[in-house]
Every structure is written in structure tokens, then in C-alpha cells.
Amino acid sequence: MFSATIKERLREPAYLDLHLAAVSAVGTLGPVPWYDAHFLRCYEAAKTYLGNVRPDAVERFIAGFDMLKPQPGTEIVKAANFFSADTQRRIREIADTIPQHRLELHELEDFGRHVVHDHEWFVALQHEILPRVEEMAGRKLVPGYNFLSMYGGKGICGLHMDEPMSMYTLDYCIDQSGPWPIQFSNLVDWPGRELMAAWNPAAVRRSPDIRFTAHSLAINGALLFTGSSQWHYRDAIQPGGFCKLLFFHYYPAGADDLVRPRRWPAHFGLPELEPLIDLFAEIYADFS
Numbered sequence: 001m002f003s004a005t006i007k008e009r010l011r012e013p014a015y016l017d018l019h020l021a022a023v024s025a026v027g028t029l030g031p032v033p034w035y036d037a038h039f040l041r042c043y044e045a046a047k048t049y050l051g052n053v054r055p056d057a058v059e060r061f062i063a064g065f066d067m068l069k070p071q072p073g074t075e076i077v078k079a080a081n082f083f084s085a086d087t088q089r090r091i092r093e094i095a096d097t098i099p100q101h102r103l104e105l106h107e108l109e110d111f112g113r114h115v116v117h118d119h120e121w122f123v124a125l126q127h128e129i130l131p132r133v134e135e136m137a138g139r140k141l142v143p144g145y146n147f148l149s150m151y152g153g154k155g156i157c158g159l160h161m162d163e164p165m166s167m168y169t170l171d172y173c174i175d176q177s178g179p180w181p182i183q184f185s186n187l188v189d190w191p192g193r194e195l196m197a198a199w200n201p202a203a204v205r206r207s208p209d210i211r212f213t214a215h216s217l218a219i220n221g222a223l224l225f226t227g228s229s230q231w232h233y234r235d236a237i238q239p240g241g242f243c244k245l246l247f248f249h250y251y252p253a254g255a256d257d258l259v260r261p262r263r264w265p266a267h268f269g270l271p272e273l274e275p276l277i278d279l280f281a282e283i284y285a286d287f288s
Contacts, residue, residue: 166249
């Protein structure tokens with residue numbers, strides 16, 4: 001059911017025509033089932049949509065996202081003993097005493113984990129470590145969001161690619177029952193509509209063009225990776241195991257308008273994008 005605002009705008013013939021083109025563009029993609037795929041679904045739909053309503057703008061639109069693509073040769077950066085003993089102790093204390101009402105349960109079934117987004121102390125810590133993360137990344141960054149991820153004995157993380165809001169992720173190990181490798185692919189292009197429409201994670205893992213490398217973290221260790229251009233996953237944890245991780249997400253400075261699709265119409269000077277963005281806002285409750 002559309003919001004009252006959309007219903008009112010649909011009375012306008014011009015808006016209605018663009019809305020129908022947006023519905024058609026989204027419909028050709030179908031559902032995209034992997035974790036964190038909303039951004040890429042919107043991006044691919046926007047390319048198709050603009051091809052129909054503003055074909056002259058497609059090339060400029062695509063080129064506008066170049067700053068969200070890592071430089072060739074970008075590598076995973078690892079750091080042992082990332083935090084001081086005092087900071088490490090405080091992180092563990094917070095993770096071990098999170099009130100029950102703050103634990104988010106929506107990923108318990110698919111990931112076997114409780115999560116807590118943007119705890120106020122971790123938000124401050126994310127800004128505090130920004131200069132260190134920028135040095136690791138070799139570029140200026142902006143903090144996105146963070147979350148505490150506490151896996152239990154059914155922990156697993158399916159193959160996925162992150163949204164550019166979390167282009168750079170500092171993955172920090174708070175505590176664990178034992179090493180639990182995460183698999184990273186080489187740098188790859190953003191997946192296109194063909195891969196989305198026929199989503200097959202096993203085929204991605206078998207692809208001769210994609211090479212996966214396992215990385216393990218020790219307690220108080222961290223690694224920085226470019227999750228919006230690298231497929232990654234974790235196989236099922238060892239029975240009875242656990243792993244507590246803290247993820248700090250960052251994106252390139254100057255990319256605020258690019259990582260938030262709601263801002264695309266104004267950023268690109270393409271008001272024609274508004275009906276498509278309105279449609280995605282109706283589909284995804286957390287759309288930004």
C-alpha cells in the first residue's frame with residue numbers, strides 16, 4: 001500500500017508515467033536475496049530506468065560512482081593488538097553486559113547472531129580511530145555505522161557484498177572460542193542485473209574469475225577490507241563455538257550523496273529519478 005504522499009502524486013500524469021517506468025525497471029530485477037543488496041538493486045534499477053526515461057544521462061550516472069570503487073591493487077590490511085588493554089577491556093565489558101532489550105533478534109535465524117547497532121560508546125570509538133583507519137585505507141573516510149555482532153553455536157555468514165555505506169569495514173575480534181576464518185574474494189566489479197536475476201551463491205564461489213582467500217583474526221586483532229567490492233562469507237562455526245565481533249563501517253569522504261539513494265536526484269540533477277526513489281522508499285523501511 002502506497003503512502004498518502006505517493007497516492008497524491010500519482011494523480012499527476014507526468015509522475016504516473018515515470019512511476020510506471022520505475023515499476024517496470026524494478027520488476028525486471030526481481031528479489032535480490034543476499035544480505036545488504038538494497039543499494040545495488042536500486043543502482044541497477046536506476047540504470048535501466050534512466051535508459052528508458054533519460055538515456056542521455058546513463059553514462060554520466062554510472063561514472064558518478066567511480067569514487068566508490070577501490071583502486072586496483074587495494075589489499076586487506078591486518079593489525080594485531082589493535083586496541084590498548086584498557087580499551088579492549090572496556091569493549092569486552094560492554095559486549096558482555098548488553099541489556100536484553102538492546103539485543104536485535106532479526107538476524108538470529110539466518111546468521112545465528114545477536115546484533116546491536118550504533119551503541120553510543122562504540123560510535124565515539126569509531127570516530128576516535130578514524131585517523132588510524134584512514135591510514136590503513138590510504139584515503140580520507142567518513143564514519144558510516146557500526147554494530148556489535150555476537151555469534152553463537154549456529155553462527156554462519158552467507159556469501160554477500162556490502163553496500164557502499166560500508167565500503168571499508170574494520171572487522172575487530174572481541175572474543176572467540178577459536179579461529180573462525182572469513183573468506184574474501186579478489187576485488188570485483190559490482191554485480192549486474194544478470195547475476196542478481198539468477199542469484200546462485202554456489203556459482204559465485206566456483207567462478208574461475210573469483211579467487212577466495214581465508215583470513216582469521218586473533219582476539220584484539222582487526223582487519224580492514226573493501227566489502228562493497230569483495231564477496232565474503234563465513235562457513236558455519238564449529239559446533240558449540242562462539243565469536244564476538246565489532247564492525248566499524250566507513251565510506252570515502254565526499255561520497256555522502258552517493259551512498260544515500262534518496263539524494264541521487266538532486267546530486268545528479270535528475271529529478272526524473274524521484275519516482276524510482278519514492279518506490280524504493282515504499283519497498284524498504286530503512287531506505288536512505
